[in-house]
Amino acid sequence: MYARFLCLLLMAGCLNAQVVESVQRLWGEAPHSAFGDLIRFQNRWVCVFREGLRHVANKEVLDDGKIRVISSVDGKSWESLALVEESGTDLRDPHLSITADGRLMLVMGGSLYPKGVYAGRMPRVAFSKDGRTWTQPRKVLREGDWLWRVTWHEGWAYGVAKYGSPSKTEPGNPRRTDLVRSRDGLHWEKVVETKVDGGDETTVRFQKDGTMIMLMRRTWGEKNTAQIGRALPPYTQWEWKDAGTFIGGPNFIVLPDGRMFAGGRYFRKDGTSDAVTALAALTPSSYQVLLQLPSSGDSSYPGFVWHENRLWMSYYSSHEGKAAIYLAKIRLD
Numbered sequence: 001m002y003a004r005f006l007c008l009l010l011m012a013g014c015l016n017a018q019v020v021e022s023v024q025r026l027w028g029e030a031p032h033s034a035f036g037d038l039i040r041f042q043n044r045w046v047c048v049f050r051e052g053l054r055h056v057a058n059k060e061v062l063d064d065g066k067i068r069v070i071s072s073v074d075g076k077s078w079e080s081l082a083l084v085e086e087s088g089t090d091l092r093d094p095h096l097s098i099t100a101d102g103r104l105m106l107v108m109g110g111s112l113y114p115k116g117v118y119a120g121r122m123p124r125v126a127f128s129k130d131g132r133t134w135t136q137p138r139k140v141l142r143e144g145d146w147l148w149r150v151t152w153h154e155g156w157a158y159g160v161a162k163y164g165s166p167s168k169t170e171p172g173n174p175r176r177t178d179l180v181r182s183r184d185g186l187h188w189e190k191v192v193e194t195k196v197d198g199g200d201e202t203t204v205r206f207q208k209d210g211t212m213i214m215l216m217r218r219t220w221g222e223k224n225t226a227q228i229g230r231a232l233p234p235y236t237q238w239e240w241k242d243a244g245t246f247i248g249g250p251n252f253i254v255l256p257d258g259r260m261f262a263g264g265r266y267f268r269k270d271g272t273s274d275a276v277t278a279l280a281a282l283t284p285s286s287y288q289v290l291l292q293l294p295s296s297g298d299s300s301y302p303g304f305v306w307h308e309n310r311l312w313m314s315y316y317s318s319h320e321g322k323a324a325i326y327l328a329k330i331r332l333d
Helices: 002-011
Strands: 020-027 032-041 044-052 066-072 079-084 090-098 104-111 121-128 145-153 156-164 175-182 188-193 199-206 212-218 227-231 239-242 248-254 260-267 275-283 286-292 300-307 310-317 324-330
Touching (some): 044 090, 145 199, 175 199, 260 310
Parallel strands (some): 032 090
Antiparallel strands (some): 020 324, 032 044, 212 227, 248 260, 260 275, 260 300, 300 310, 310 324
């Protein structure tokens, strides 16, 4: 299947055969496996993702949404380490980071659907020393927040929490995104409101000089094109550039040489409405799609690791049937 898909991409001029070295299907035991992340920890690969019956919970299965943790020594053979779950809660969009004291940190959304209808959410965090044994998911921030992804920098955990409560508090400001930080991953403080119209899922990373870069999805407002933010410490004054395209599940990585590569859900501009997972070159002012990974339909939400001069990229896709987890190994010429 991959070889045939790759040939189609080559014929379309979408990628160079020397770039994507391999793509493998990592996991797909559940009816729907999606929304993952990838990291190197204690000389092993660790990948996390949500397992469920479908993209989102409904009235038949109220707690549909558990977090699977898998690991590999060589990136080829994978084993399950843990299943993180919480009764009555749809755990979603798990992301990994390494704390200042060397533990794995898992941040995820926790949504409630008591009667098959969304009834609120609150972020959860869990910690592990080995990837196998995890603390119980603990609520952080406040009801209505969704802490998307965490990046540790100089002893602080930084992330963007999107807040949305259209039918509850703050009727004049039902949705916003706040840059937040924490010393321990449990107690958070607000740094600044981003004030981006329609701000949504956001990844923050740091350049060598301490500059913070944000890649933010937008889903509300007049436009849905993603935004690229840049700020110097203390990260309260932001400059924004339009990425010029929609990006679902945005993530990016800063390489040792300073280059940045990003990815997410991308709607092809060839007259079709099909969504694929794309890799792009990122700067503080531009987002340029370089190639499309074997993917289609329900897909995206990449994880990135730079290892042995290769970009390792996890993502999910339904191009082979049900949504499953994939791993691409990419050489960046």
